[in-house]
Amino acid sequence: MCGIIAYVGHQKSYPILLKGLKRLEYRGYDSAGIALLDGGLQVYKKAGRVSALESFVANKNLKGHIGIGHTRWATHGVPSDANAHPQVSASGRLAIVHNGIIENYSVLRQDLLHKSYVFRSETDTEVLLYFIEDVQQQNQCTLEEAVRLALPRVIGAYALVILSADLPNTLIAARKGSPMVIGIGQDEFFIASDTTPIVEYTDQAVFINDHEIAVIQDNQLLMKSIKDIPLTLAIQKLDITLETIERGRFEHFMLKEIFEQPKAIKDCMRGRLDADNRKLVLGGISNHIDQLAKANKITIVACGTSWHAGLAAEYFLEEFCRIPVEVEYASEFRYRNPIIGSGDFVLAISQSGETADTRAAVELAKAQGATVLGICNVVESSIARAAHAGIYTHAGPEMGVASTKAFTAQLTALIMIALELARQRRTITTTVFRSLLQHLAAVPDTVRLVLQQNDRIKHIAQVFKGALNFLYLGRGYNFPVALEGALKLKELSYIHAEGYPAAEMKHGPIALIDEAMPVVFIATQDRSYSKIISNIEEVKARGGKVIVIVTQDDKAAAQLADYVIEVPSIHEACMPMVAIVPLQLLAYHMAVMRGCDVDCPRNLAKSVTVE
Numbered sequence: 001m002c003g004i005i006a007y008v009g010h011q012k013s014y015p016i017l018l019k020g021l022k023r024l025e026y027r028g029y030d031s032a033g034i035a036l037l038d039g040g041l042q043v044y045k046k047a048g049r050v051s052a053l054e055s056f057v058a059n060k061n062l063k064g065h066i067g068i069g070h071t072r073w074a075t076h077g078v079p080s081d082a083n084a085h086p087q088v089s090a091s092g093r094l095a096i097v098h099n100g101i102i103e104n105y106s107v108l109r110q111d112l113l114h115k116s117y118v119f120r121s122e123t124d125t126e127v128l129l130y131f132i133e134d135v136q137q138q139n140q141c142t143l144e145e146a147v148r149l150a151l152p153r154v155i156g157a158y159a160l161v162i163l164s165a166d167l168p169n170t171l172i173a174a175r176k177g178s179p180m181v182i183g184i185g186q187d188e189f190f191i192a193s194d195t196t197p198i199v200e201y202t203d204q205a206v207f208i209n210d211h212e213i214a215v216i217q218d219n220q221l222l223m224k225s226i227k228d229i230p231l232t233l234a235i236q237k238l239d240i241t242l243e244t245i246e247r248g249r250f251e252h253f254m255l256k257e258i259f260e261q262p263k264a265i266k267d268c269m270r271g272r273l274d275a276d277n278r279k280l281v282l283g284g285i286s287n288h289i290d291q292l293a294k295a296n297k298i299t300i301v302a303c304g305t306s307w308h309a310g311l312a313a314e315y316f317l318e319e320f321c322r323i324p325v326e327v328e329y330a331s332e333f334r335y336r337n338p339i340i341g342s343g344d345f346v347l348a349i350s351q352s353g354e355t356a357d358t359r360a361a362v363e364l365a366k367a368q369g370a371t372v373l374g375i376c377n378v379v380e381s382s383i384a385r386a387a388h389a390g391i392y393t394h395a396g397p398e399m400g401v402a403s404t405k406a407f408t409a410q411l412t413a414l415i416m417i418a419l420e421l422a423r424q425r426r427t428i429t430t431t432v433f434r435s436l437l438q439h440l441a442a443v444p445d446t447v448r449l450v451l452q453q454n455d456r457i458k459h460i461a462q463v464f465k466g467a468l469n470f471l472y473l474g475r476g477y478n479f480p481v482a483l484e485g486a487l488k489l490k491e492l493s494y495i496h497a498e499g500y501p502a503a504e505m506k507h508g509p510i511a512l513i514d515e516a517m518p519v520v521f522i523a524t525q526d527r528s529y530s531k532i533i534s535n536i537e538e539v540k541a542r543g544g545k546v547i548v549i550v551t552q553d554d555k556a557a558a559q560l561a562d563y564v565i566e567v568p569s570i571h572e573a574c575m576p577m578v579a580i581v582p583l584q585l586l587a588y589h590m591a592v593m594r595g596c597d598v599d600c601p602r603n604l605a606k607s608v609t610v611e
Contacts, residue, residue: 009188020197028073038064077122353381485583
């Protein structure tokens with residue numbers, strides 16, 4: 001949630017902050033603001049997109065070589081100019097940008113009200129800054145000391161940067177539960193929520209850990225613990241490039257990322273899948289694979305699209321490895337006293353590696369003695385660091401809020417884990433193992449063929465763009481695909497859509513079927529094919545409009561459908577990576593035709609780092 005950018009150095013700060021906010025807008029877009037220091041503190045903020053802020057400041061004083069910026073996804077307080085960040089302290093001498101939620105802000109606020117403080121916004125962020133300034137005044141200490149004294153009394157999550165009118169070359173940053181990175185340039189420093197705003201300027205970075213404070217002062221970076229213990233800088237080289245975070249020839253980031261899926265899947269396999277030599281090398285979990293092979297149960301925790309990938313993994317793991325699998329919503333897992341203990345394995349799936357509920361589920365599982373393996377896209381993310389081991393999906397930066405290539409890369413990583421685990425447990429024959437490796441290696445080229453049907457899918461979108469409801473139905477491996485297809489349509493086009501196992505249609509949803517109800521079937525050739533054909537006939541008998549995804553040259557399903565999308569034949573276990581692609585394109589085109597903001601759907605943010 002929300003995006004932070006800060007700069008101090010020899011360049012003018014405003015152009016860097018503005019460009020950074022535009023690159024961070026996928027994290028939040030309810031409002032945006034900047035604070036600049038040039039003799040005095042200048043704060044400009046505006047409800048709406050970053051473009052609204054850019055227009056607002058067009059004739060303002062934008063001088064200065066130090067500043068902070070923020071693009072907001074509202075939590076406490078409606079989107080408004082007053083609630084936008086930066087927030088300013090009671091004295092007007094401090095400005096703060098903040099990601100996260102201060103859970104005890106109400107208690108802190110009441111205490112400050114009793115001291116006659118007057119608040120100008122509805123935000124927990126303003127309360128936090130007032131509290132820090134009050135601590136500084138009460139203790140007659142430096143701002144850095146005040147931050148160290150105040151934060152242990154704060155309950156919740158935060159990534160924050162503070163700018164002071166009294167410290168003209170100083171930025172103070174701190175983190176707990178929300179990501180933050182510092183870019184190190186030549187006599188300049190950048191602070192951001194993620195690496196996308198800083199890769200243009202430097203490839204050297206320090207990732208701030210929980211309970212750490214960074215002080216940039218007089219061209220020096222000092223890292224300390226919350227207890228004032230100096231820390232050694234762990235400088236890392238960033239592995240993303242400017243090209244990967246630009247749209248290029250595509251109208252939207254989402255469309256670009258849909259078309260990047262063949263590469264993303266191949267990059268996830270690179271160095272791991274050796275189909276010619278019939279082997280898998282999963283170095284990230286190699287030290288745990290023997291122990292994992294002896295597990296009595298595997299629990300998967302995830303949210304949203306990652307939960308759908310986890311549901312597909314349940315099919316992989318139970319079929320090939322013969323290990324019981326439970327797939328949990330991380331948000332429920334953390335609150336229901338789950339039965340997890342020593343010797344259990346938990347797979348935590350998160351594109352960003354920062355999802356608050358999944359992070360909390362990881363900590364709970366570790367506290368109860370489980371071994372946690374992370375499946376993340378973002379290197380050095382919180383979940384990746386908290387897990388005992390794991391696999392990076394290497395899908396590259398995903399700027400569109402609605403996940404696409406991250407999903408198919410997660411599926412790729414999960415099926416590789418399942419296959420290697422099955423080989424270790426000897427629950428799969430050598431012939432089947434080798435055949436599946438060949439099918440998996442063919443997925444990137446198979447997806448490329450599906451992408452060639454973009455125009456066909458766009459035509460179908462034109463027909464149904466005015467629909468009010470959709471049903472998505474699949475069986476077996478294609479049931480998680482139905483769920484993910486429905487989610488994409490909801491996220492992007494704001495059309496109500498639901499995914500179900502096709503056989504469950506008769507147990508309620510069939511009551512919705514009429515001439516105005518489009519129904520999408522994922523009906524590729526697999527062991528349940530004859531059953532789903534019957535389900536299609538049941539919908540047609542009630543006048544429903546049927547869109548069907550079928551295996552190439554399948555005449556039976558095609559004859560029943562109103563609209564057909566063909567995909568190449570591939571092993572049913574690999575089909576989710578293929579069959580989801582036309583559903584992503586369908587959702588994309590319908591959203592564009594309905595005038596929706598595809599890359600930044602309303603009310604959504606890319607990384608859900610708060611509850």
